Amino acid sequence: MGPQQRRDEVAEGVLAEKINHLLSRLYPEKESRPGYAKLAGQIREQTGKAMSATYLWELASGRKRNLTQDTLVTLAEFFGVPAEYFLDDVVASRVDAQLDLALALRNQKVRSIALRAEGLSDDTLDALLAMVTEARRIERLGPATDSGEPRPERDE
Amino acid sequence: MGPQQRRDEVAEGVLAEKINHLLSRLYPEKESRPGYAKLAGQIREQTGKAMSATYLWELASGRKRNLTQDTLVTLAEFFGVPAEYFLDDVVASRVDAQLDLALALRNQKVRSIALRAEGLSDDTLDALLAMVTEARRIERLGPATDSGEPRPERDE
DNA sequence: ACAGGGCATCCGCTAAAGCGGACGGTTGCT
DNA sequence: AGCAACCGTCCGCTTTAGCGGATGCCCTGT
Numbered sequence: 001m002g003p004q005q006r007r008d009e010v011a012e013g014v015l016a017e018k019i020n021h022l023l024s025r026l027y028p029e030k031e032s033r034p035g036y037a038k039l040a041g042q043i044r045e046q047t048g049k050a051m052s053a054t055y056l057w058e059l060a061s062g063r064k065r066n067l068t069q070d071t072l073v074t075l076a077e078f079f080g081v082p083a084e085y086f087l088d089d090v091v092a093s094r095v096d097a098q099l100d101l102a103l104a105l106r107n108q109k110v111r112s113i114a115l116r117a118e119g120l121s122d123d124t125l126d127a128l129l130a131m132v133t134e135a136r137r138i139e140r141l142g143p144a145t146d147s148g149e150p151r152p153e154r155d156e
Numbered sequence: 157m158g159p160q161q162r163r164d165e166v167a168e169g170v171l172a173e174k175i176n177h178l179l180s181r182l183y184p185e186k187e188s189r190p191g192y193a194k195l196a197g198q199i200r201e202q203t204g205k206a207m208s209a210t211y212l213w214e215l216a217s218g219r220k221r222n223l224t225q226d227t228l229v230t231l232a233e234f235f236g237v238p239a240e241y242f243l244d245d246v247v248a249s250r251v252d253a254q255l256d257l258a259l260a261l262r263n264q265k266v267r268s269i270a271l272r273a274e275g276l277s278d279d280t281l282d283a284l285l286a287m288v289t290e291a292r293r294i295e296r297l298g299p300a301t302d303s304g305e306p307r308p309e310r311d312e
Numbered sequence: 313a314c315a316g317g318g319c320a321t322c323c324g325c326t327a328a329a330g331c332g333g334a335c336g337g338t339t340g341c342t
Numbered sequence: 343a344g345c346a347a348c349c350g351t352c353c354g355c356t357t358t359a360g361c362g363g364a365t366g367c368c369c370t371g372t
Contacts, residue, residue, distance in 0.1 A: 015225075035319050052361045057320070064359060067225045068329085069171075071359080073243060087229060087239045109281040114270040116288045124291045125265040131287065132272045135280045191349050208331045213350070220329065224359080227330080 015086060016062035022079045023060065036060070042078075049074045172218035174242060178235045179216065192216070198234070205230045 027033035034042075037053040044051050051074060058064040067075075067086065076083040117128060183189035190198075193209040200207050207230060214220040223231075223242065232239040273284060 037318080037320095050360085054321090054362075055360050058360080061321090065225075066329095066359075068359065069221075069223045069228065069243065072225065072228075082240070083243045084238070084240050087225065109278070109285060110270055110273045113273050113281070113285055113288055114267075116285070116292050117265075117269050119297050120288070120291055120295055122265070124295065125269070128284070128288060128291065129265060129269055129272070132269055132276070132284060135276055135284065136272050139276055139280065141275050193349080206330085210332075210351090211330050214330080217351090222329075222359095224329065 014062060015065050015067070016060055018086060019060050019075070022081070026079065043074065047074050047077050049077075170218065171221045171223065171242060172216055175216050175231070178237070182235065199230065203230050203233050 023033070023039070024030075035053070036057045040051045040053040040056045043049075043056075049070070051071075055064065059067075072083050072086055076085060079085075117125065120128070179189070179195070180186070191209075192213045196207045196209040196212050199205075199212075205226070207227075211220065215223075228239050228242055232241060235241075273281060276284070
């Protein structure tokens, strides 16, 4: 339904801001915070994987933004966050519909209906759709927030 | 019925195997399975993002294996799995149990029905459930693979 | 004043992600 | 037979993730 704007302290948005957020969380005091060279060294030592100072800076400054699977896992491991942390924001721009769906599927019966509707013919689906819509009207529920799928969003 | 451990060895952490697994889940009968060209077309159409036939093949055959964030999200969205599926093996096996549901929801009409069924009274849901089950019998489809109930965790 | 270490930033390189356009092989249709 | 459509596979190309090695700026110590 609503894109609940959660404003913890987590900077929503670009990957660079997430990384900076994680960095300043790891080193709250600006003074003690090491440079990118030492940070990269820590990452290498702690995760056993590769990480260069230059690249770390490029990420933090937003010059590179399309991480690779390996790098993603490495950073997630170092910062102690699930790898999803770097992804869910990208997903977030598209999951408003999914969120409603996930919510609806909390009901076991709704889920069973969805499962059994799969594979039925188009005509039957139309009939069922009409029924459930009518039932919704009878029970005086508001119209479902039906978000279409072909989102002609073109950017990036 | 139970979310038992499938005997078909699921992806040992190799990306190619996960992709092939998802592909054969999407198209169980190999007769109807389109080639990589058409599959890439579907991905492009459904997600609105880019995906080439060549690259899809390279992934499925294991020639390229270090996905980028963008590609990761695109594939996850298309297959209806969380992006972590490709990152975390534990998540992968857990999600496999829910794949039937995700598969069913790929049909827009089924999705609409599920959305509109949410909030209806229990009695109405029972009636609808009976209808859709009956429709399934009439159209001579096998009984829906109603897996137990892994909870749809989604919060925070 | 000078030396030196740590810092952010830049430059140029390599390896690989990702794609377009081939090439042959099989299938089915007329 | 021919053809058209589809398939998997390969090749070559552009882009960019990712890194090593400068460069120059601030420090602090001597």
